[in-house]
Amino acid sequence: MEGLASISENERQQIQAAQKNPQAFRPLYEKHYRPIFLFVYRRVDNESVAADITSQVFLNAMLHLKKYKITKAPFQSWLYRIAHNEVMQFFRKTQHVRKIVIDENLLAELKNEEDYSPDYLEKWRDQLIVAINTLRLEEVQLLELRFFEQKPFREISFILNITENHAKVKTYRLLAKLRKQMEMQISVS
Incomplete structure (x- = not known):
């Protein structure tokens, strides 16, 4: 059965610190920005739109971090869930045509x-x-x-x-x- 990579002790400490103090969110942002940006970019195929959506993802993550429960799921999966929702919302709001890039x-x-x-x-x-x-x-x-x-x-x-x-x-x-x-x-x- 496929499993999820468990959360590292270092990341657990970073999350707990950021839950107490939003200024401590920076290491989480720096670690996860690029994969989340690429995830969004591959869906919208526009760098500035992807940057805007990714910014919204991290703003939402920071605003709701106190509600985040540390589980076996990686923190990044929680960010992907937020990113998925933001991308879906973008397409519903703007009626843009969805791009699919196949390398x-x-x-x-x-x-x-x-x-x-x-x-x-x-x-x-x-x-x-x-x-x-x-x-x-x-x-x-x-x-x-x-x-x-x-x-x-x-x-x-x-x-x-x-x-x-x-x-x-x-x-x-x-x-x-x-x-x-x-x-x-x-x-x-």
């Missing part, structure tokens, strides 16, 4: 083969993007957490506030849905 390593990983020709992978990528575009935003978010962010199901369940089993079932159903969509594209072309 070559991820493409090969999703395809589970690295010996395909670049032309074949490019065609497969195009079909994958068309198939992903048929999904709802929440479904894309689940796939991104699992495959783009490479999060274990337990952490995904924490971030999305669903059960671990539900995260697994939804992921495998989405993969089957994508496969079916891509097969339909192949049969049409």
Whole structure:
């Protein structure tokens, strides 16, 4: 069973210090800013928007830190949950079109083969993007957490506030849905 990395004693002390004194939040901010920014950026594909959303994530984290309970889940997972909510809110408010960036390593990983020709992978990528575009935003978010962010199901369940089993079932159903969509594209072309 996949597990979450436990919180380090150093981070536990940093969190407890920041809960007592907001000025002590800085080391947590410095440690987690970059991964949270990249998480947001990969979803909005705009550096200034990503910076604004990431700032809001850390402001919310600081404002609600006293309510944060130290558990087995990493502190960063709590930040990802806040970031996920902020990104979803951004898309609901602005009606922006959601961007999906698929790099070559991820493409090969999703395809589970690295010996395909670049032309074949490019065609497969195009079909994958068309198939992903048929999904709802929440479904894309689940796939991104699992495959783009490479999060274990337990952490995904924490971030999305669903059960671990539900995260697994939804992921495998989405993969089957994508496969079916891509097969339909192949049969049409």
